[in-house]
Each structure stands twice: as C-alpha cells, then as structure tokens.
Amino acid sequence: MTVETEKLSTLLHENRTFPPSESFRAQANFQDENIYQRALDDPETYWAEQAGELSWFKPFEIVCSWQPPHAKWFIEGKLNAAYNCVDRHTETWRKNKAAIIWEGEPGDQRVITYDMLRREVDKAAHMLKSLGVKKGDRVTIYLPMIPELPVAMLACAKIGAVHSIVFGGFSAKSLRERIIDADSKILITADAGWRRGKQIPLKANADIAVEETPIEQVVVVSRVGAESNITMKDGRDAYWHELIKQSPTTPFEPEQMDSEDILFLLYTSGTTGKPKGIVHTTAGYLTGANTSMRTVFDLKDSDIFFCTADIGWITGHTYIVYGPLSAGATVVMYEGSPDYPGRDRFWEMVDHYGVTILYTAPTSIRTFMKWGPQYLEQHDLSSLRLLGTVGEPINPEAWMWYHEHIGKKRCPIVDTWWQTETGCAMIAPLPGIVETKPGSATRAVPGIEIDIVDEQGNSVDAKDGGYLVIKKPWPSMLRTVWGDDERFQKTYFGQFKDTYLPGDGAHRDEQGYIWILGRIDDVINVSGHRIGTAEVESALVAHPAVAEAAVIGRSDAIKGQAITAFVSVREGARTDDALIAELKQSVVEKIGAMARPEEIIFSAELPKTRSAKIMRRLLRDIAEGRVLGDTTTLADPTVVEELKAQYKDTE
Ligand code: 6R9
Secondary structure, three states, X not given: OOOOHHHHHHHHOOOOOEOOOHHHHHHOOOOOOHHHHHHHHOHHHHHHHHHOOOOOOEOOOEEEEEEOOEEXXXXXXXXXXXXXXXXXXXXXXXXXXXXXXXXXXXXXXXXEEHXXXXXXXXXXXXXXXXXXXXXXXXXXXXXXXXXHHHHHHXXXXXXXXXXXXXOOOEOHHXXXXXXHHHOOOEEEEEOOEEEOOEEEOHHHHHHHHHOOOOOOEEEXXXXXXXXXXXXXXXXXXXXXXXXXXXXXXXXXXXXXXEOOXXXXXXXXXOOOOOOEEEEEEHHHHHHHHHHXXXXXXXXXXXXXXXXXXXXXXXXXXXHHHHHHHHOOOEEEEEOOOOOOOOOOHHHHHHHHHOOXXXXXXXXXXXXXXXXXXXXXXXXXXOOOOEEEEXXXXXXXXXXXXXXXXXXXXXXXXXXXXXXXXXXXXXXXOOOOOOOEOOOOOEOEOOOOXXXXXXXXXXXXXXXXXXXXXXXXXXXXXXXXXXXXXXXXXXXXXXXXXXXXXXXXXXXXXXOOOEEEEEEOOOEEEEOOEEEEHHHHHHHHHOOOOXXXXXXXXXXXXXXXXXXXXXXEEOOOOOOOXXXXXXXXXXXXXXXXXXXXXXXXXXXXXXXXXXXXXXXXXXXXXXXXXXXXXXXXOEOOOHXXXXXXXXXXXXX
C-alpha cells in the first residue's frame, strides 16, 4: 500500500491543540466525555436512542441484524423521510420557521418556511404520482441548486420513490450511464443553471442523455427562462410549473416505508470505470444524518446552517437536506459560484442571513486564502459560532487560516471524515468535548468503531500508517451497490473479514488522534470530488488518436490533487496543442468539467512492470518532480528518462 511517508512526517510535527472554549462547552449539546464509552459499550442502545429522535408510524422491534456484510437496522419499523423532514415540524411551533433560505446566483432570493415546504413537496408528490411514479421507482434528478431540487427529493421520499441525483456538472454521457444503470423512467431537469453569470445547458445535455434509455418522461423546471433556446419533445417533455398547476392542493398522504426500504441511490467513483450506485435506506440513513446534526454540528433551533456543497454530492444530500431538515433547522442554500459577482459572496451571505454554522471544503478555504482576507474584512462574521470542513484532508495552514480569519479564533472547527458510502460523518470531534488539532479529524464519533490496520488486518502501532477500517456496522452504512452486490462485497468487505474498508490510508498519533492520509486506491480527489483514474483513462482512450493512457493525481496547492494524463498516441497521430485541447474537451464531454486533466503528457511508451502493470507511482513521482525511486522492476528504463524530459517541456 502507498502510505505517503513524506506527508506523515510533516503531520507528525503538528502539535498545536485547541480545546473548546469554556463558553462553547457550556452551551454545547454534548459536554460529557462518557457518551463515547457508553456508545462503545452498547452501540445498539445508543443508536436506538438516536433513532428515537425520529417520528415513526410504527416503532422498530430489532435494532440491528448483522449478517456480514449485510446489515439491517431498525427492523419492523415504519416511517417516512419526508414526513420527518417536513410535515412533523408543521405540527409544532416550527410551522412558520424558515426551512430553506435560498439565494440564486443572480441575486434572487426565496425563503421557504416548513409549512410552505410541505405544500410544495405535496404538490410535487401529487405531480409525480400523476405521472405514474410508484413506490420503489427510480427518479433521476439533474438540477441546479434551486429549491425545486430539495422539493423533488422530498417528493420522491414522500411517495416512496428512490431518487438518484446526478450533479449538474456531469456531462450528458455520465448522466446517461446513471439513468441506464438505475433504470429510471423519469428525469427531472431544468432548462439551464447559472454559473458565474453563464448558463449551463442542462436540458440540452439531458436531451442527448435520454436517447435510447428507459426515460419516458422529462420534467423541466424553468430556471433561467430559456424557453426559446430549448426544445421540448412532444409527449415526453413537460414543464414543472405547468404540471404543478394541475396538482391538487390537498395534503399528500406519506407512504409508510419500511426502515430498510431504499431512500436513494447516489453514484460515486471507484477503481473501475463504472460508477457505483450507492444504496441508502430510509431509517438508518436518516438516523445517522439526524444524529450528526446534534452531535458533530451541535445544532440548536436558533442556528442558521450553511453548507456550501452541491446537493448533487453526498455532503449536500446529508447536510443541506436530510440532516438539517429532519432536525428542524434553517438552512442557507446557494445556487452559484463563491466569486460571483465578487469574491465576498459567501461572506455577504453569512453577514446578511446571520449564518451561525458554516460547512465547507478545504479546497474552498485554500482558494479564500489565495484571494486574501480583505474580502472577509468587508463583512460582519460575528454570527458564526462553529465551522466545519469535509471532502479531503485539510492541511494545517488552511485549518489555521479558517480558524483565524473566518472563525476569528472563536469558533471550534469540526473536520469531518466520511464518504458517500458512510452516509454521515464518521470521524469528527464533538465540538464541546474534543480538543482539536489542525489537520486531524480527531476521533470516531460515538457509536462508530474504527481501527488502523496492516495488510493482515492487525492494528498498527501509533505513528505507523495503515488502512483505515470500520469494525462494526452503523445505521447509515451503504447497504449494497445497486445491481451489483458482488461488487459491494468485494470492494468494501473483500479485504478484511466482516470489516468495512473505506479505501483511505490513516495513522494515529500518540494521543490516539486520527490523521487521514488520502486514498490508497486509484481514486483521485480533485477539489473534494472523487474521480476514478479508470474513468478518465477510458474517456481518453475513446479518442481515435490515443493508444493508451495512464492518469494520476498529483498534488495541487488549491485543489488538493490535479489530474495529469500520460498518453501514448497511435502511429502517425500528431502530438500537438490541438490534440491536447481535443483530449481535454473529450474528458469534459464524457465525464464533466471537474475531470478535465490539468496537463497531458505525450509519451511513446508508458512505464510498465514486467507483468505489464502501468507504474502509476512512478508517474506520480515524475509529475510531482520527485527523485525517482526504485525503477528496477521497469520493463524498459529508458521510458522514464523520456517521460521526465517531456514533463519538463510542459512546465
Ligand atoms: C463526504 C465526502 C469520500 C472521500 C474519502 C476521503 C475523502 C472526505 C475527508 C476526507 C480527509 C476529511 N475525505 N472527508 N479526507 N479528511 N475530512 O467527501 O464523500 O465524495 O464519497 O468522498 O473523500 O478520501 O474516502 P465522497
């Protein structure tokens, strides 16, 4: 395995510590360290208590059944996720509390109270029903960050349909693959979305994507008013607002879902070219999402919670929609780019709406650092009381900058390690209890048992790197990979018996703090987005000029990692700037802009071992300008010299 020793030694020198302030601790939801021991001694009782925070139509009878690698939680229980996120709050004083404060990129705003949200969700549920959507059907959603997105998700949840959201930055081809894999008959999209003042042509992408797929109906939200620029296909396409007009205004009776009924699919990248449809179920996922709002985010009814992720990723699913809304919070949701029209857009929103909890990614923090603190100084950020980060390891400098310039040394920082597969935060401090260290996600949350092990599955000593593993099942764990249980078993439980393997390297320091070192497989993390090397490679190889391609992630100061592609072309193909531009464009078209290679290096041969495996490590060394390690296993050592020379030319 590739435990990056260089990174390890820098991290080990980090010994600044930040205990929670007395005033934070005194108001925290959890102040007693015993919660960890209690949950460890009896996780089932702990999770049953947490599940008790949800509203159930029928209480569960068995907390957990674990037949490795398959878990079931809260067996015999009946509930509805949309009822928990919306309806139940309208039966309390929260009825007129703001559920979603939404801001569009052009500056348009909407405040949606819980009661208004209930009405919107119910109308959308009636609409879906009238289109023939039934319990268990998959609905693909390809929308920008507009209120119709959470409304559509919750409408699916209300009728028991399974949503599969595809991030609006994905290409037509990626959308198509996901539609086919999920076997969806219906797609909800928009005419276009706004990004840095430009329109992103979602409907045009959708038109290409749905050809020769099971999609029978396309519902189109009019976001930018581009009616004249899009084509609506008769009998297939209809506008959301026109369909909604025909919906009854009567309440929609929530479907009584079994705890283990599927709530959603969300596709994520793995080591092969084919994305995995991660399956999350109703009760377990919602319990995890809801619990972490109260524990990790110390949520209070007075909080204004701003998660800057897109709902197209798991962070947005859990921390814009299901977590905060199930807990009755007010969330801020923003459609566009942080630098539009100015680089102070987030700070203007924090100031304007009085945001109390901000949850963002290390890549954004590094971008703010690069821009400089002057954009923050123009605004009053004194409403902030807690900060969070997610998506990739945060480097200590970025952590300190977040602490000093955004948190004004007042706000605890919760560095939350988790994955699409885990559903909610797994390693993160409880901010009223745990002393934090810049760059460490600290320790597993209560109810989660982790370890760091070697190849044989034995715990490693402090300071040694190893595989991060999760030893016991937890409520919000993925249940399977959609349509491919074998892949689920192999990927996550194939290495160690009955133990979940997330695919990250980690080490523990002498105090037991966890330091995540990054992926140990062929997954690249660009700005917190998971991209499989195999996906980018197959996009490149699809080009007629390309014979072979190898893709690696090299370290990048802002994005965490950037994609470098090494390409060998077919006989006679030209290796010029035009081909580079074409290849980059072809990756954008096949996957999406976030997968665009930063640089493409042509090489007559790729370095291979004698067993014909491409030596990615070596390519990473070249791209990162390191002295090359052992190349004795290389079939043809001259390849490396040539590649090094080529790489220098591109710099
Ligand atoms: C939530 C999310 C998961 C991968 C994960 C890891 C990396 C996420 C992190 C982190 C270090 C953190 N990751 N949070 N690494 N510290 N706080 O990002 O899900 O898109 O599935 O990515 O992201 O490598 O395995 P997802």
